[in-house]
Amino acid sequence: MGRVRQARKTTARRSGDWQEFQLIDWIRQCTQNQAIRREIHIGDDASSYRASGTMNELVTCDAMIEDVHWSWDWCDPRSLGYKIVAVNLSDIAAMGGIPKRAHLVLALPWQQKKAVVQPMLRSLIKTLNRHQVVLAGGDTVFSSGPMMITLTLQGEVAPQEMLLRSQAKEGDLLFVTGDLGAAAAGLDLLKQYKKVPSHYTVLTKKLLAPIPRVEAGRLLAHSGKVHAMLDLSDGLAGDVRHLAKASQVGIRLYTEYIPIALATRVAARHLKKDPLFYALCGGEDYELLFTASPKYTSEIFRLVQDKAKLSCHIIGQVVNKRQGIYQILPNGSRAPLPAGWQHPA
Numbered sequence: 001m002g003r004v005r006q007a008r009k010t011t012a013r014r015s016g017d018w019q020e021f022q023l024i025d026w027i028r029q030c031t032q033n034q035a036i037r038r039e040i041h042i043g044d045d046a047s048s049y050r051a052s053g054t055m056n057e058l059v060t061c062d063a064m065i066e067d068v069h070w071s072w073d074w075c076d077p078r079s080l081g082y083k084i085v086a087v088n089l090s091d092i093a094a095m096g097g098i099p100k101r102a103h104l105v106l107a108l109p110w111q112q113k114k115a116v117v118q119p120m121l122r123s124l125i126k127t128l129n130r131h132q133v134v135l136a137g138g139d140t141v142f143s144s145g146p147m148m149i150t151l152t153l154q155g156e157v158a159p160q161e162m163l164l165r166s167q168a169k170e171g172d173l174l175f176v177t178g179d180l181g182a183a184a185a186g187l188d189l190l191k192q193y194k195k196v197p198s199h200y201t202v203l204t205k206k207l208l209a210p211i212p213r214v215e216a217g218r219l220l221a222h223s224g225k226v227h228a229m230l231d232l233s234d235g236l237a238g239d240v241r242h243l244a245k246a247s248q249v250g251i252r253l254y255t256e257y258i259p260i261a262l263a264t265r266v267a268a269r270h271l272k273k274d275p276l277f278y279a280l281c282g283g284e285d286y287e288l289l290f291t292a293s294p295k296y297t298s299e300i301f302r303l304v305q306d307k308a309k310l311s312c313h314i315i316g317q318v319v320n321k322r323q324g325i326y327q328i329l330p331n332g333s334r335a336p337l338p339a340g341w342q343h344p345a
């Protein structure tokens with residue numbers, strides 16, 4: 001692991017003797033008794049509450065810190081502006097929502113040049129505009145620390161269409177959009193090369209410019225055929241665990257059906273890495289992971305492949321909680337899922 005990923009591992013995911021998900025669980029427990037809890041859901045990709053009228057309001061927030069989530073060695077200002085919007089859009093997409101308004105908090109080092117900030121903000125605003133999202137407010141501050149950019153994104157969804165992580169049902173099939181592991185391979189390439197060979201651009205683009213699956217998320221939510229959904233940001237192995245825990249189910253994953261692009265496989269061989277490790281543990285794929293009854297398989301494929309023009313794959317099945325979370329290897333044997341870097345022992 002390189003410096004940047006290592007920094008993320010220790011700084012973003014662990015703080016002192018806490019791990020990130022332990023901290024989130026503790027906050028959730030502390031707020032369990034709030035009187036308004038019945039109308040507010042936390043723990044999904046976005047929080048939601050019933051606003052006035054007929055729609056649920058969705059709110060999500062993502063922060064990115066220099067030398068933790070990006071390094072200027074391999075990320076340009078325009079990519080940063082795009083990506084902070086894309087990762088937030090992905091969370092709204094995971095709930096089946098329509099993005100509406102954004103608030104930006106920018107913490108800039110004193111010496112930060114206009115030549116960095118302006119293209120970053122132009123790209124951010126252009127990306128918001130493309131999704132008809134209004135930049136409604138925020139704050140800018142200067143600090144002696146590294147640069148930090150935080151975007152809060154609000155969206156809305158009809159209550160009956162909102163998709164949570166907690167509704168997966170035993171017997172459901174597990175679907176995923178796109179392919180996995182490309183962003184992680186792209187990160188390794190960017191750390192290895194000053195100029196990444198052009199035939200790997202498809203991988204670095206997946207890291208620097210992920211496409212949020214807003215349209216597919218809306219189509220799936222509106223169809224009423226999907227039980228549970230989330231976006232893949234922590235690596236398939238980590239996010240499958242989130243789904244299983246929230247839904248109180250087990251998951252059987254078929255390793256050979258996990259979609260990995262040829263470019264990811266070629267790069268993995270070149271970098272002497274396992275492409276499956278990239279797909280299971282790499283993170284930052286920003287694809288959709290969802291469950292639905294097998295009887296809706298052709299309808300799901302029609303929506304994702306024909307309407308949203310995305311590839312779609314069945315990679316596993318929802319099983320009873322007692323069976324746990326595991327993978328079936330190509331030779332038919334059963335193996336535990338790797339923990340990956342998100343869940344250090």
Ligand SMILES: [Mg+2]
Pocket residue numbers: 045090091094230231232233
């Ligand atoms: Mg998410």
